[in-house]
Structures are given as structure tokens and as C-alpha cells.
Amino acid sequence: xENVYVTIGLEVHCQLLTRAKxxxxxxTDYIGKTPNTLVCPVCMGLPGALPVxxxxxLELAIKTALALQCEILPEVVFHRKNYxxxxxxxxxxxxxxxxxxxxxGVLEFALQGVKKRVRIRRVHVEEDAGKLVHEGPDLRGAVSxxxxxxxxxxxxxxxxxxxxxxxxxxxxxxxxxxxxxxxxGVSDGNMEEGSLRCDANVSVSLxxxxxxxKVEIKNMNSFRSVFRALSYEVERQTELLRAGKTPVQExxxxxxxxxxxxxxxxxxxxxxxxxFPDPDLLPFRILPEMLxxxxxxxxxxxxxxxxxxxxxYELPExxxxxxxxxxxxxxxFEACVREFPSPRAVCNFILTEVLKNLNSLNISIRESKxxxxxxxxxxxxVERKEIGISLAKxxxxxxxxxxxxxxxxxxxxxxxxxxxxxxxxKVVREVIEKNPQSVADYLRGKEKAxxxxxxxxxxxxxxxxxxxxxxxxxxxxxSGGE
Amino acid sequence: MSLEEFRNFTIRDYHAxxxxxxxxxxxxxxxxxxxxEEVDPLLHAFLFVxxxxxxxxxxxxxxxxxxxxxxxxxxxxxxxxxxxxxxxGIPTTCGSRILxxxxxxxxxTVIERxxxxxxxxxxxxxxxxxxxxxxTENSAFGPTRNPFDLNRVPGGSSGGSAAAVAAFxxxxxxxxxxxxxxxxxxxxxxxxxxxPTYGRxxxxxxxxxxSSLDQIGPMTRTVEDAIxxxxxxxxxxxxxxxxxxxxxxxxxxxxxxxxIRTIKIGLPREYFxxxxxxxxxxVITAVLRELEKEGLELVEVSLPHTNYALEAYYIVAPSEASxxxxxxxxxxxxxxxxxxxxxxxxxxxxxxxxxxxxxxxxILLGTYSLSSGYYDAYYLKGMKxxxxxxxxxxxxxxxxxxxxxxxxxxxxxxLGERTKSPYEMYLADVFTIPSAMAGVxxxxxxxxxxxxxxxxxxxxxxxxxxGVLFALARFVEQMLSLPLPFPEIGPERRS
Numbered sequence: 001x002e003n004v005y006v007t008i009g010l011e012v013h014c015q016l017l018t019r020a021k022x023x024x025x026x027x028t029d030y031i032g033k034t035p036n037t038l039v040c041p042v043c044m045g046l047p048g049a050l051p052v053x054x055x056x057x058l059e060l061a062i063k064t065a066l067a068l069q070c071e072i073l074p075e076v077v078f079h080r081k082n083y084x085x086x087x088x089x090x091x092x093x094x095x096x097x098x099x100x101x102x103x104x105g106v107l108e109f110a111l112q113g114v115k116k117r118v119r120i121r122r123v124h125v126e127e128d129a130g131k132l133v134h135e136g137p138d139l140r141g142a143v144s145x146x147x148x149x150x151x152x153x154x155x156x157x158x159x160x161x162x163x164x165x166x167x168x169x170x171x172x173x174x175x176x177x178x179x180x181x182x183x184x185g186v187s188d189g190n191m192e193e194g195s196l197r198c199d200a201n202v203s204v205s206l207x208x209x210x211x212x213x214k215v216e217i218k219n220m221n222s223f224r225s226v227f228r229a230l231s232y233e234v235e236r237q238t239e240l241l242r243a244g245k246t247p248v249q250e251x252x253x254x255x256x257x258x259x260x261x262x263x264x265x266x267x268x269x270x271x272x273x274x275x276f277p278d279p280d281l282l283p284f285r286i287l288p289e290m291l292x293x294x295x296x297x298x299x300x301x302x303x304x305x306x307x308x309x310x311x312x313y314e315l316p317e318x319x320x321x322x323x324x325x326x327x328x329x330x331x332x333f334e335a336c337v338r339e340f341p342s343p344r345a346v347c348n349f350i351l352t353e354v355l356k357n358l359n360s361l362n363i364s365i366r367e368s369k370x371x372x373x374x375x376x377x378x379x380x381x382v383e384r385k386e387i388g389i390s391l392a393k394x395x396x397x398x399x400x401x402x403x404x405x406x407x408x409x410x411x412x413x414x415x416x417x418x419x420x421x422x423x424x425x426k427v428v429r430e431v432i433e434k435n436p437q438s439v440a441d442y443l444r445g446k447e448k449a450x451x452x453x454x455x456x457x458x459x460x461x462x463x464x465x466x467x468x469x470x471x472x473x474x475x476x477x478x479s480g481g482e
Numbered sequence: 483m484s485l486e487e488f489r490n491f492t493i494r495d496y497h498a499x500x501x502x503x504x505x506x507x508x509x510x511x512x513x514x515x516x517x518x519e520e521v522d523p524l525l526h527a528f529l530f531v532x533x534x535x536x537x538x539x540x541x542x543x544x545x546x547x548x549x550x551x552x553x554x555x556x557x558x559x560x561x562x563x564x565x566x567x568x569x570x571g572i573p574t575t576c577g578s579r580i581l582x583x584x585x586x587x588x589x590x591t592v593i594e595r596x597x598x599x600x601x602x603x604x605x606x607x608x609x610x611x612x613x614x615x616x617x618t619e620n621s622a623f624g625p626t627r628n629p630f631d632l633n634r635v636p637g638g639s640s641g642g643s644a645a646a647v648a649a650f651x652x653x654x655x656x657x658x659x660x661x662x663x664x665x666x667x668x669x670x671x672x673x674x675x676x677x678p679t680y681g682r683x684x685x686x687x688x689x690x691x692x693s694s695l696d697q698i699g700p701m702t703r704t705v706e707d708a709i710x711x712x713x714x715x716x717x718x719x720x721x722x723x724x725x726x727x728x729x730x731x732x733x734x735x736x737x738x739x740x741x742i743r744t745i746k747i748g749l750p751r752e753y754f755x756x757x758x759x760x761x762x763x764x765v766i767t768a769v770l771r772e773l774e775k776e777g778l779e780l781v782e783v784s785l786p787h788t789n790y791a792l793e794a795y796y797i798v799a800p801s802e803a804s805x806x807x808x809x810x811x812x813x814x815x816x817x818x819x820x821x822x823x824x825x826x827x828x829x830x831x832x833x834x835x836x837x838x839x840x841x842x843x844x845i846l847l848g849t850y851s852l853s854s855g856y857y858d859a860y861y862l863k864g865m866k867x868x869x870x871x872x873x874x875x876x877x878x879x880x881x882x883x884x885x886x887x888x889x890x891x892x893x894x895x896x897l898g899e900r901t902k903s904p905y906e907m908y909l910a911d912v913f914t915i916p917s918a919m920a921g922v923x924x925x926x927x928x929x930x931x932x933x934x935x936x937x938x939x940x941x942x943x944x945x946x947x948x949g950v951l952f953a954l955a956r957f958v959e960q961m962l963s964l965p966l967p968f969p970e971i972g973p974e975r976r977s
Contacts, residue, residue, distance in 0.1 A: 047689040091808020274852035279693035
């Protein structure tokens with residue numbers, strides 16, 4: 001089977017975390033709000049209304065461009081992108097054209113430990129459109145409404161060069177991009193809620209010399225659907241090529257329900273957006289001092305953090321990479337290590353137990369009831385051998401569920417924290433010595449005898465020991481010691 | 483109280499009567515409403531008369547100000563407002579079917595400022611649809627007629643405001659000027675019309691035609707009133723990014739009368755060429771001679787790119803318009819037609835029925851100029867010419883303080899005379915377009931009559947030099963002492 005050469009480029013839009021919209025003072029907090037309640041003459045595009053730039057939006061976009069190592073152009077010029085659509089109140093979108101905020105940047109990430117590098121073509125800022133809402137029995141008989149709450153929210157658009165070579169790479173690249181915008185605090189990067197959107201250009205060729213046909217994929221609403229849509233598309237184009245056909249240059253939609261890409265209807269004749277500088281907005285000159293100020297607000301980014309974690313805490317690269325991807329998780333880790341300076345143990349516990357529990361509730365570390373101190377406390381108890389690691393895992397689950405500290409969980413569950421394993425061992429040995437008959441019974445295969453022995457230990461410890469720990473200790477002793 | 487008595491009044495004179503208790507805002511309003519009732523059926527200067535609201539506001543002002551003896555600058559003064567300026571709760575149509583039924587939920591900045599100064603919006607005035615035209619014949623609601631001759635046009639696009647002030651249906655008005663739409667109708671109707679420096683008056687709430695050119699300006703019977711209105715409406719506005727960050731104009735900026743003889747007037751030779759009606763040149767030349775006698779220095783100057791300004795304007799302005807008018811799609815407000823065959827059908831039908839032929843022509847022109855492949859040859863070239871035109875003025879103002887020219891090369895023409903040829907119509911603005919393209923201020927003042935028709939003189943200044951502009955305009959006004967218009971308007975004058 002011959003080789004397949006895949007070329008992928010991404011076009012990513014992130015809603016910027018400004019309090020007010022890009023050109024008016026309406027709130028951007030639109031999720032779950034009644035349609036058309038966060039609007040004004042400006043974002044509704046009423047006759048006579050004029051845009052006034054929200055500087056914060058510009059600053060956040062510049063911050064993004066700087067973090068992606070872009071060259072920043074000295075002057076920001078806004079252009080009008082003219083097209084008709086009901087969700088576009090002015091009949092044009094205020095965007096940028098030949099003078100974006102940043103050009104020629106770089107994004108680095110890793111895929112299965114291998115370093116990857118994708119060039120960033122441009123970073124620009126533009127306004128979001130409204131949202132069509134369809135109601136009714138089916139699409140034909142439906143009533144369509146427009147909600148302008150979202151219209152005018154600032155977006156940063158990040159366009160990569162077609163440097164990605166597989167759907168896996170594309171997905172990892174997107175994950176890193178989201179990680180960066182979250183680190184910067186410029187966007188919450190939530191694909192499901194639409195605050196991060198991704199379109200992709202895919203082409204496949206059977207020879208490295210011959211470029212493939214560019215197909216644009218839209219409507220991918222999660223990281224998984226990005227991966228699946230691209231995989232599907234690569235396969236579809238490969239099959240066409242192997243059958244001696246050429247893919248059509250077109251825009252295709254990812255159909256999540258059917259897990260296929262389908263050609264988009266309409267709007268296919270090449271659109272002419274008639275870009276021209278918006279005469280309602282003056283060009284904005286970016287002074288070096290402004291750049292300096294913004295640069296100073298850029299925090300340590302994921303890859304730098306990963307390097308530091310490897311250096312400072314001697315974490316292995318894969319673990320450091322995963323921790324550093326999520327700024328909150330990384331900060332949780334560091335806070336925990338400050339109180340319990342055993343980075344490997346903390347890292348392992350976070351990457352297994354903490355992530356498992358977070359995933360099962362589908363929440364982020366920010367929403368977790370367990371604080372870094374609480375986890376440190378638990379791990380200290382493990383280190384002091386007060387509890388075993390498997391018990392610790394159970395206790396953590398309970399802490400996670402209830403928000404109680406480790407000791408409170410043990411109290412509630414009747415697990416003694418007064419009785420350390422070492423003390424317990426003594427009791428266990430005594431019980432074994434005092435009950436030779438039961439020991440003999442057990443060794444002959446009578447399970448019931450073990451329960452009797454456990455009961456004896458529990459009696460001596462007044463029920464404060466963990467039955468499981470006791471059982472384990474007994475088994476260890478009975479099987480011949482350490 | 484009869485209107486005739488107010489003929490030569492300025493705002494100050496009304497205030498004097500208010501202060502003496504001899505006149506009240508509501509009585510004054512009634513006098514103007516009566517005049518509107520009498521003459522507007524013939525003139526059609528108004529699209530909407532704000533009767534109830536205006537009277538209510540007048541009574542409220544009277545209550546609030548009882549016992550006070552000083553007034554804000556426009557207290558109790560009725561103002562007619564061009565129908566492309568948004569007025570809260572009052573229909574704003576831009577003279578277009580497509581905005582029929584649109585009632586703005588907000589006031590334009592200029593309306594806020596007028597009202598803060600005590601003014602009363604008396605009504606909305608007729609205009610060429612979306613301010614595209616030079617005769618007010620492009621209004622979807624029928625033309626306005628010239629008070630001096632009902633068979634002739636009042637100019638445009640602010641023809642309604644000009645006719646209303648000239649016929650004394652309102653003492654003062656606001657218009658908007660993109661390529662001459664305040665000055666040319668002011669000249670056609672024998673009144674004063676100011677186009678401020680671009681950026682001196684907020685455009686917030688002015689329905690955009692060509693954003694980089696539109697400016698709101700006062701249209702008044704006297705220079706004095708233009709100054710008063712300009713003081714109120716000018717100054718920076720946080721809601722308009724293109725509004726200059728300067729304080730409002732103050733009459734302190736006007737050089738004192740005794741300095742008037744130090745003013746050097748430039749006469750651009752391109753504006754006195756063969757294309758101008760010789761009767762008009764005669765009247766203006768006579769006035770210039772008198773100014774010379776008064777000791778003002780006249781020099782000939784040249785604005786070499788004048789001939790290209792008109793052509794460039796008809797690329798730049800329609801380009802911006804094609805984008806500015808995209809929002810009238812039947813989705814959110816105004817007229818909606820069709821839709822039975824889906825979205826495209828709604829767009830096509832709404833815009834086909836909603837816009838008149840001149841608006842469609844300019845949308846097509848502009849769309850073409852901005853299209854990929856034509857952008858460089860048209861829009862970009864147009865902008866380059868604009869830079870050259872601006873430089874013409876910079877160079878001229880290096881050798882003189884002000885420029886004096888005719889406002890229009892022609893007298894008010896007959897209705898229908900120029901509607902067949904758009905280009906003929908465009909030529910009526912050939913002397914007002916270059917200064918608009920350059921963004922510099924200019925004013926139209928009446929400087930005489932010929933065969934019963936007014937002749938307008940245009941004075942142009944450097945950016946933000948409205949003070950000097952007013953100084954000369956006021957000087958000319960006083961020197962000529964022409965009676966302020968009070969034309970007799972009746973069906974018998976309709977030949």
C-alpha cells in the first residue's frame with residue numbers, strides 16, 4: 001500500500017473574555033440569557049449607530065498574538081467583510097484584512113512525546129455574529145428567529161499554516177491552542193459552548209510532489225469531533241484518490257449524528273466579501289509601551305511550565321506535559337507539592353485519582369471540593385503509613401464527593417487514625433498468638449476463622465481500625481510475614 | 483402674534499420676548515404650526531410634524547423655567563430636523579420606503595444636545611432618499627418645492643430643511659452634508675448652511691450614507707443662529723470614533739470684527755470657469771468687489787484637482803453607501819417583502835421595492851468599485867485622488883485664509899429638469915464636493931438674487947477654522963443687509 005500525504009490547516013475562533021462587547025457596552029455574559037436582552041442600537045446594527053472599539057478586546061488579541069510569537073503590526077486597521085445573512089445585523093462583519101494584529105507566529109506541541117511545530121499565519125480580531133434559532137416541527141415548517149445576544153462579542157481568529165500531517169496532530173495542536181488561550185486568560189476555550197470554534201482545511205495526496213485538493217470542514221463542536229471529522233475526511237479523500245478520482249474543492253459539514261462529512265449546500269459560488277477599511281473606525285496605532293505592558297501580563301506558558309516541572313520536580317516528560325496542559329491542574333499540583341514535597345507521588349496521584357474523579361463528574365479542578373492542602377494531608381498520612389494507598393484512594397473518593405477532610409472521612413467511616421499500621425501490627429500478632437486454634441482452622445481453609453480473627457482485632461481496637469487494613473495485615477502475617 | 487414680525491429675528495430676539503413674557507415657547511410653536519398648515523401642502527418640506535410631542539415639551543419647558551430669567555442657548559426654539567437623524571419615538575425614514583414605519587429607540591447625539599439646550603423638535607424634513615440627490619426629487623414621499631418658485635427644486639439632499647427655514651415654517655433646522663447636501667439647498671433657498679469640519683459634529687444617530695464624508699450642519703436664516711446651533715451640536719462624542727476629541731465650538735473662536743480686513747481671500751480659478759452660470763458669477767463678483775473696497779485682499783489661487791474630485795466622490799461615496807445600506811434587508815426593522823420563496827426571495831423583494839432608482843444606482847456603483855479585481859482601479863484610486871484633493875486645499879491655505887466660490891454652478895432648476903440624466907444632477911454639486919472630500923469646513927451664505935432666485939456664496943476654511951468662516955460670513959451678511967426670506971407662497975405662484 002502506497003503512502004498517503006495529509007495536509008491540515010486550522011482556523012480557530014475564540015471568544016475573548018471581555019466584560020463588554022467589542023464595539024458597544026453590552027454584556028458578553030450571554031449563555032442562558034433570554035434572546036435579545038443583551039443588545040443595543042450598536043450591536044443590533046440600527047440605522048445611525050456607530051461602533052466604538054473596546055480596547056480590552058484589542059489587548060487580549062494582542063496578548064494571544066504575542067504568546068504565539070507573532071510579529072505585531074504597528075497599526076490595527078479594521079475592515080468590513082460584506083455579506084448578507086440574517087444573523088449579521090449590519091450586512092457586514094467588522095473584521096481585519098491586510099493588516100491583522102499579528103503574523104508569522106509559531107505554535108509548539110507534542111504528540112506522543114514527539115515535538116511538533118506549526119506555523120501561525122495570522123492572528124486577528126473581529127466581531128461575532130448573532131445566532132439563528134429554529135423552532136417548529138421540521139426545518140421546512142419552522143419559524144426562524146435571530147438572537148443578537150452573541151452579536152458583537154469579540155473573537156480572536158488564529159489561522160495556522162497547513163503544517164499538520166494527521167488528524168491526531170490537528171487535535172493535539174488544537175488542545176495546545178486551547179491550553180494557551182486559557183493560560184492567557186483571553187478565552188475560556190470551551191468548544192461545546194462555542195467559545196472556541198474550529199474549521200479545518202484538509203487535503204490528501206498520494207505523492208509528496210503533488211498537492212491535494214483543499215477541502216474545508218466546518219461544524220465540528222468538540223475535540224473528538226475534530227479528530228473524527230478529519231479522520232473521516234482523510235479516509236474519504238484517500239479512497240477517492242485510490243479509485244483514480246479527484247476530490248472536489250468544497251466546503252463540507254461534519255454531521256455529528258451520522259459521523260460523516262457532507263457537502264455544504266449553497267454559498268458555493270466563490271464569495272466576494274468586498275473588504276474595505278471601515279470608515280467608522282480610525283486605524284489604531286500600537287505603541288511599543290502598550291506592547292511592553294501586554295507582554296508583561298503573559299504568564300509562563302504550557303511548554304515552559306512543562307520544562308520547569310521536569311527540571312524542578314524531576315517529573316518525567318509525559319507526566320509533566322499532561323500536568324502543564326491544564327493551568328489549574330498544574331497550579332493545584334504545585335500548591336500541593338509546597339505542603340507535601342514529594343512531587344512524583346503528588347503527580348501520580350493527580351494524574352490517576354484526581355483526574356479519574358474529575359472525569360467521572362465531568363468537572364474541572366476549579367470546581368473540585370478538594371483543595372491542594374487536603375490532598376497533601378491525605379498523602380502525608382500515606383507516607384506516615386497511617387493508611388495504605390488503596391485505602392487512601394477510597395478516602396479520596398469520599399473527600400471528593402463530600403468536601404470533607406481525610407480525617408473527617410475516616411472518623412465518619414469508622415477508620416481509626418489513632419491506630420497506625422505499626423500499632424495494628426502489634427495487635428494482630430497478639431491476636432494470632434492468643435488464638436492458635438483459629439489460625440490452624442484458617443490455614444486448613446476455613447474462611448470463617450479469618451473473620452473471627454478480624455473480629456478479635458476489631459474488639460481490641462474498639463472498632464477503630466479499618467477492617468480492610470486489618471484483613472490485609474492478618475493475611476500478611478498468616479502467609480508468613482513480610 | 484404674526485410670523486411676519488419675527489422675519490428678521492435671531493434666537494436672541496425670541497429669548498428677549500420670552501424673558502419679557504411677551505412670548506412663550508408654546509405660542510411660538512403654534513405660530514409655526516399654523517404656517518406649516520398653510521404652506522406645507524404646497525411645499526412638502528415636512529415628512530412628519532411633531533405636533534403633540536412638541537407642544538407637550540414646550541409646556542413642560544415653560545413649567546420648569548417659570549421665574550427664571552436666563553435660558554439655555556436654544557430654550558423654546560423649534561428646530562426642524564432632517565429625516566436621516568434619529569429621533570427617539572419619532573419616525574425616521576431617510577426619505578425611503580425601506581424605512582417606512584421605523585421609529586428609532588434612541589436619539590442621535592445632536593438631538594440629545596439640542597434638547598439639553600432647550601430646543602424643541604418641530605418635525606422631520608423631506609430629503610432625497612438616504613441623502614442621495616441634489617434636488618429632493620429622490621424622496622420616496624414626493625419632492626419638496628422651492629419657496630421662491632414652486633416649479634423649481636429647493637436643492638438637496640437637505641431640501642426639506644432648506645425650504646422649511648426659507649419659507650419660515652421653522653426658524654432653524656439641521657441638515658446633513660455628504661457632498662454638498664447642506665450648502666447647495668441652503669444656496670437654492672437663500673439661507674445659511676454650514677458644513678462643519680469632518681469630525682466636529684458627532685455622527686452618532688445620523689443614518690450613514692458615506693461615513694467618511696457625512697457631517698451634520700445647521701441651516702438657518704442668519705449666520706448668528708448658525709453659530710448658536712453649532713456651539714450646541716459640536717464637540718467630542720464618545721459614541722463616534724471619528725468625532726474629534728475637541729471641546730464644542732465657541733464663538734470666542736471668531737476673530738473680532740476689526741481684524742476682518744486682515745483676511746486674505748483666495749479665489750480658486752477652477753470655480754469661476756466657463757461651466758458656471760454667468761449671472762451667478764456676476765452677482766458674486768460684485769460682492770467680491772465690495773469686499774475689496776472694504777479693504778480685504780483678494781488673490782487668485784488654484785485647486786488643480788477640482789475636476790477629478792467629482793469623479794472620485796462618485797466612487798468613494800457609493801462604495802461606502804453600498805456597505806452602509808446592506809443592513810436594510812427586511813430582517814430587523816423597516817419594510818419587509820417576500821420571503822415566500824425563502825431568504826434570498828425576502829432580500830431581493832425587500833430591497834427591490836424598498837429602494838428607489840438613485841439609491842440602487844449608487845449601491846451598484848459602490849458594489850462594483852469594491853469588488854475584487856476592481857478595488858485597486860476604482861476604490862483605491864478614488865482614495866488616492868481624495869488625498870490629492872486634500873493637498874490642493876492645504877496648499878491653497880498656505881497662501882490665503884479663506885476661499886470664496888459659488889456654491890453651485892447653477893440656479894435652482896425646474897422639477898424634472900435634471901432627473902433624466904444622473905450626471906447632470908451630479909454636476910449641481912461640483913463646487914461643494916471637493917471641500918467635503920478634503921474634510922474642510924465651508925458655509926453657504928446668500929449674497930443676492932437674480933430674477934427672483936437666490937445666489938449662494940461659498941466660503942471655505944482650513945480644518946477646524948470655523949471661527950474665521952463665521953467672521954467673513956457675518957461680515958458679508960451685514961455688508962449686504964439683504965432682507966431675510968419671507969416668500970409669499972400660494973397656488974397662484976405655481977406657473
